Amino acid sequence: MGTTRRASCCCRTCASLSRPPLPLPGVAPPNSQRRNWDRETPHTLHLLALPTRGDLRSIRDLRKKHIPWLQHMRTKILAAATGLYPGSLDDDQLKLYFHYHPTYYHLHIHVVHVALDAGATQAVGKAFGFENIVSWLESMAGGDESGLRDVTITYTVGEESSLWKEVWAPLKGRERAEREKGTALEG
Known part of the structure; x- marks a missing residue:
């Protein structure tokens, strides 16, 4: 294909389609989701990071070999999200998580402000913290192909x-x- 899928990702806001795209490089037009973000209030921030690689459908597809890619994605996602509010939003004010089972089977990462009302979308048994997933992979025995397909995951x-x-x-x-x-x- 000729594209570098390693760093390919776009971010979408969880807001209405009628709003104009975010003025941020690499951010696609918003899509419709349950949560609304007014694009002005940091504590209501809710983004979806959508990696363009097609080989990862859910956290079950993640392997130890994906750890460097996940760490790279985390860095890029945090930079894009904090760039929305220069000087007033820090990395430690953001939570990154995956859903399992996801709403749709294309691996995506939710990015929310720590003050955002958790609601059902961040419920235990539905949301799995990004850092926890990486740590889980790092601590697994076995080679690069060991992954979350090999573990029991309890979900709601x-x-x-x-x-x-x-x-x-x-x-x-x-x-x-x-x-x-x-x-x-x-x-």
């Missing part, structure tokens, strides 16, 4: 998700019916 499934509706709800319904049947036999 909401009742509105297709996984819940198609798998867990029917199982819960059967369990409930069996309990009720057992209670009726005892009585």
Whole structure:
């Protein structure tokens, strides 16, 4: 292809499509998300960093060999985000995290201000801290191909998700019916 995918990434704001693009090199036009950022208030900042490489769909695809790339991406993402508020936003005021399971299967990194109301998007069992993922990879035994596909990841499934509706709800319904049947036999 001739492009260097190692550093390729764009950032999108979590705001409405009707707003003009951010005046920052490497930042694409905003996309529609649940959170709104007015582009003026640092503590409501919510960006998505979208690496353009297509071989990483979720954190499950991350391997030890990706650690240098992840560290490079972190540096670039923090520089772009803090550049939005020169002199008034520091790296330590930002949280970077991944979702698992993601909303869509193209690896992306959420960037939010530490003061942003966490809400469901940053809930335990949904959001996995960027630094924690890198540390997890660094501490793994094995070679460069060892990765998160090899570990157990506990996550939360909401009742509105297709996984819940198609798998867990029917199982819960059967369990409930069996309990009720057992209670009726005892009585």
